[in-house]
Amino acid sequence: MSDLPDPGRFGAAMEEFIRAMTAVATYEESELTNRIAAHLGTDPKVLPTTTVELPNTEQANLQLGLAAALPDAEVLGFHARGMGYMPLGLAELLSGQAMTGPIGLGPPRYAGVEVGDGRIVRCITNGVFLARIDGEPIVIVVSPTNERGFGPSKLRLEGVGTRDEAVASVIAAIRSAMREHNVFRRRVISLHADERGQGASVQFHTLPSVQRDGVILPDGTLERLERHAIGIAQHAERLREAGRHLKRGILLHGPPGTGKTLSVTYLLGAMPGRTVVPLTGRSLGLIEHATAIARELAPATVVFEDIDLVAAERTMPWSQGVLFDLLNQMEGVGEDADLLFLLTTNRPDVIEPALAARPGRVDLALEIPLPDAAARERLVALYAEGVRLEPAELAAVVERTEGVSGAFVKELMRQATLRAAPDGRNASGADVVAALDELLEERSALTRRLLGQPAHGAPTDGPGAAPFPQMLQAFQAAGLPIPDEIE
Structure with missing residues (x-):
């Protein structure tokens, strides 16, 4: 046993041997590398690479941009064992080696992406484009930065060519074509964070139709809202010429x-x-992404409903809060961009400190109060279609519904219709009165609160409506120090 080598010295010698052999090892160039080199007419490993990363939500737009900018390109694919679990970019392709083994030439990989109008765009997920632009050979590689690993996944676009200017020009042409053919333009889309934090998905929506006479607000309120939102969009060019901002x-x-x-x-x-x-709340952390889409596709509108519910939520430990994230993004928008930000809240007291600390982001605040008697009469008339109401019954309903919301009146008429439905008849004033009695009785207190009416009859925004914890939340949302007297 004394003739055996010392294990420590043997291990060190073996490690040194492996390192030396690795340094001098040579491999035959892969077929894919040879195809790229033949197209460029030179060794691609000595050429600089230009890289652009895009959100994974841009997959359909990237495919349309590639098709428009590189219509005659030859598209190659590649494969490697376990490639779905590791990113493979241009450097790996030229080396011919992935972590799990060699990279071989194969068919391109595609994925179908729905774009909301009945179309499914067939998008390349891993591929090599061999193109010529004005006689200049260009190679474009498309791959994900991370498929099933850790961290957010993005789309990676890499370009290499014999002239840097030609590569930059091709990538600019792809980006321009993406804007021109953008599938989000003039659509209603929402962003949703991936559960594993690996990017975002997009959903397309169709808005319900709401007629102007179906919006019942205090006199002058709707007109101010239309003037500030619609009017600025209609007269955008005149306002620009006058040096006025559109945002x-x-x-x-x-x-x-x-x-x-x-x-x-x-x-x-x-x-x-x-x-x-x-x-919405599911879009927390995607405010920057959403605002970037709006900037790119202006004229655009960003809507954030019930902002008070997330005013103090933090997307990251170092973030000042979702509301501040939104306000900061609004600050970064060009003044001449036709961008409209619509915010709604049930609790202006919670978000006012944050808005005050960022003046100019919101330039019109409109109160939508509980309807007065005239508005309630209009609401009853609007929602009572098919309901037989005598003038005296209408007056009684208007009087008894003081302090309720429009949602309450709408539900009242539905309950009245439901009472008459089993008998196969239209609802009458008696059905409305019976439904109103039920909604106003004590055991329906929670229902009334859910429909916007305080169960105890006090105004929802009156004295005592802002409890102490929400006062602290307001200071936190604004990023302001909490005064000593309320600590």
Whole structure:
């Protein structure tokens, strides 16, 4: 046993041997590398590479951009064992080696992406484009930065050629074609974060139709809203010529059920041709992404409903909060861009400190209050279609519904119709009265709150409506120090 070598010295010698052999090892160039070299007419490994990363939501737009900018390109594919679990870019392709083994030539990989209008765009996920632009050979490689690993996945676009200027020109042409053929333009889209934090997905939506006479607000309120939202869009060129800014922010505030969402839906329908990006609680962390889409596709509208519910939510530990993220993104938008930001809240007291700390982001705040008697009469007339109401019954309903919301009146008429439905008849005033009695009784207190009416009858925004914890939340959302007297 004494003739055996020392294990430590043997291990060190073996490690040195492996390192030396690895350094001098030579491999035959892969077929893919040879195809790329033959196309470029030189060794691609000595040429500089230009790289662009795009959000994974741009997959359909990238495919359309590639098809428009490189219509005659030859497309090659590649494969490697376990390639779905590792990123493979130009450097790996030219080396011919992935972590799990050699990279071989194969068919391109595609994925079908729905774009909301019945089309499914066949998008390349891994491929090599061999193109010539004005006689210049160019190679473009498309691959994901991360398919099933850790961290957010993006689309990677790499270009290499014998002249850097030609590569930059091709990538610029692809980006320009992406803007021209963008599938999000003039659509209503929402962004949703991937559960594993590996990017985002896009959903397309169709807005319900809301007519102007279906929006019942205090006198002059709808006109101000239309002037600030629609009017600026209609006279954009004249305003630009006069040196006036087009970017604007509108805040609709008031108790639940008073018509804020209805007003927003009406506005969106009354402004066709705009890209609309609604943000909800599921879109936390995607505000920058959503605003970037709106900037790219202006004229556009960004909607953030119930902003008070997320005013103090933090997308990252170092973030000042979702509301501040949104306000900061609004600050970065060019003044002459036709971008409209629509915010709604039931609790203006929660978000006012944040808005005050960032003046100019919201330039119109409109209160949508509980309807007065005249508005309630209009609401009853609007929702009572098919309901037989005598003038005296109408007056009694209007009087008894003081302090309720428009949503309450709408539900009242539905309940009345439901009472008459089993008998196969239209609802009558008696059905409306019976439904109103039921909704106003004590055991329906929670139902009334859900429909926007305080169960105890006090105004929803009156004294005592802002509890102490929400006061602290307001200071936190604004990024302001908490005063000593309320700590």
